[in-house]
Amino acid sequence: MAPALREEIARRYGTPAVVIDLDRVARNIARLQAACEAGGVANRPHVKTHKSPVLARMQIEAGARGVTCQKLGEAEVMAAAGIDDILISYNLLGPQAVGRLGRLLRESAARITVAADNPVTVAGLPEAARAGGRTLDVVVECDTGRRRAGVETPGEAVALARDIAGRPGLAFAGLLLYPPTGGVASAQRFLDEAQAGLAAHGLSARIVSTGGTPNLPEIGQVRGATEHRAGTVIFNDRMMMAAGVATLQDCALAVLARVVSRAAPERGILDAGSKTLTSDTGGGLDGFGLLPDHPGARIAAFAEEHGFLDLSACPERPAVGTLVEVVPNHVCVVVNMVDALVAVRDGAIVGTIPVEARGMIA
Amino acid sequence: MAPALREEIARRYGTPAVVIDLDRVARNIARLQAACEAGGVANRPHVKTHKSPVLARMQIEAGARGVTCQKLGEAEVMAAAGIDDILISYNLLGPQAVGRLGRLLRESAARITVAADNPVTVAGLPEAARAGGRTLDVVVECDTGRRRAGVETPGEAVALARDIAGRPGLAFAGLLLYPPTGGVASAQRFLDEAQAGLAAHGLSARIVSTGGTPNLPEIGQVRGATEHRAGTVIFNDRMMMAAGVATLQDCALAVLARVVSRAAPERGILDAGSKTLTSDTGGGLDGFGLLPDHPGARIAAFAEEHGFLDLSACPERPAVGTLVEVVPNHVCVVVNMVDALVAVRDGAIVGTIPVEARGMIA
Known part of the structure; x- marks a missing residue:
């Protein structure tokens, strides 16, 4: 300045x-969009970084399929601003969250997908779908090496996908990964094994979401990935x-x-x-x-x-x-x-x- | 719970x-008030911890003389809520801060005192007093060992006090200390030397403010202290x-x-x-x-x-x-x-x- x-x-x-600096913001948005297009995956930027519908709109206009949210409050703000495809990459658990998710499903026309990595979360979600009056898409979060959230084995991923698919009002929608930088090979092994297990039970992952700004150079390298979630790149630090x-x-x-x-x-x-x-x-x-x-x-x-x-x-x-x-x-x-x-x-x-x-x- | x-x-x-837990909050407020009374100093709790006029009011009702703020925004909120004696223990610097301080002085009936530790800050304050239409009380912040803000020597404190006293619209109001825990003796030496220097120039410190929750057991031990600022004790951690x-x-x-x-x-x-x-x-x-x-x-x-x-x-x-x-x-x-x-x-x-x-x- x-x-x-x-x-x-x-x-x-x-x-x-x-x-x-909006010039740099626009350049960063274009860079992420181009990286996703070059990698053959859809762009679903994570709004945790900016928490702003104005900036989310810039990302959508540059070609993003939708947005990723980490909190229900973020999703509520984005839906109210007319963002029409929202992934909440978080275990929503407890009566207040389930109640709000139900209202969001009922009152918004947006496509809403949520993540889960355990059966307790999954067991609570049918109530949200019921209150929302429509099917809720659920992806299984997988830990492919960062030791953060996520099921730890492909077998657990398949079991949780079957749990989701068997619940009223829920649809198994896919898998959510956040491989460590340089972790494409191990993520691939996890994904391939999980997908084989899903197929054996007549299931398939419509969404395979990878994540992270540090992983920008590796976008599209996991075979079968369909979309990517990156947040920080809009500003960098x-x-x-x-x-x-x-x-x-x-x-x-x-x-x-x-x-x-x-x-x-x-x-x-x-x-x-x-x-x-x-x-x-x-x-x-x-x-x-x-x-x-x-x-x-x-x-x-x-x-x-x-x-x-x-x-x-x-x-x-x-x-x-x-x-x-x-x-x-x-x-x-x-x-x-x-x-x-x-x-x-x-x-x-x-x-x-x-x-x-x-x-x-x- | x-x-x-x-x-x-x-x-x-x-x-x-x-x-x-409001029961514990009330007990903590009473404890600080009692410690100040036992130490023979006024209680001026720091609102940076709670940032709430509701809780500031509880502190005033328990006997606090007024409040301490670290930010102009905190002071504006407290003044708007009717808190009538406010110390801003911070260097307010730059046209926006000086403009807001002037408005606060003009629009509020609260007693307002600000701190400064350098001549650049002091040089900006007369404009706030002029816009506010009243004299602005200024205390000199002194570093008595924590190596945070504050002039480093009693001589600098005296020089800055004289600078303040010589400016239109400003009144030298006293000294602000935040001794390290166990630092009573060195703070006392600083204070005594500064007060002697002030007296030699016909000045005196109406306010001698000490600070901190860690210093609770030492309240009143610095001879000449008139009031204490403690924030965290309302909740503890x-x-x-x-x-x-x-x-x-x-x-x-x-x-x-x-x-x-x-x-x-x-x-x-x-x-x-x-x-x-x-x-x-x-x-x-x-x-x-x-x-x-x-x-x-x-x-x-x-x-x-x-x-x-x-x-x-x-x-x-x-x-x-x-x-x-x-x-x-x-x-x-x-x-x-x-x-x-x-x-x-x-x-x-x-x-x-x-x-x-x-x-x-x-």
């Missing part, structure tokens, strides 16, 4: 401000730079912060702390963000509203009052801290974009 | 939910337990989460991840929260909406669907993640309390 643009953003919105899938020029989001104190010659204090940039280390990065214009400056620690800069290795030390840009370690959690993003295009402020699904933790 | 209460909260509000100033029974806030997947026998997955509990380690605690009812369970890692439990040392492993309480590492950042707290009293749900100043990062 040019100095005059920084000053204008700070004058209008104050600091810290979370700023996105320091973590994606470290993963080798983004450069600084691909980073479309920065936190504009002000140096509000210097305290000592080798120290500085930003007005962005853990309540803005979050304590996310991005998987063990050094410091809590990158200051592209101040090489050597390191965000060494946080208070809630203070970012403590170690300037000892910084040749040009920013004075009190200086506006600085910070590329966050992890954009998805930073967007979630604010009610609106400041959008710029071609070097000028366009306005703000509400983070509509922010804070919808349930 | 009794199992039936957990179920009722989950049924009404879904999970995760951030729940406070794992960090305050580790600091030895709270027990589990003093913790008035818990995140109610559900086990949504088990993945493997020694693992479990909560529906509360880094977008609810935050990645705050509480200064290096083991794991991202405490599960009082499942000793041995450890929140080992996060995804944004998943908390990954290591149950290998857990004798009674919670099944999928189980509701669990999590005492966060750091409550102040967790409250900031949600729009409302669920309040219970005497074992029953009272309703929700809005976190009105949430997300007001600027």
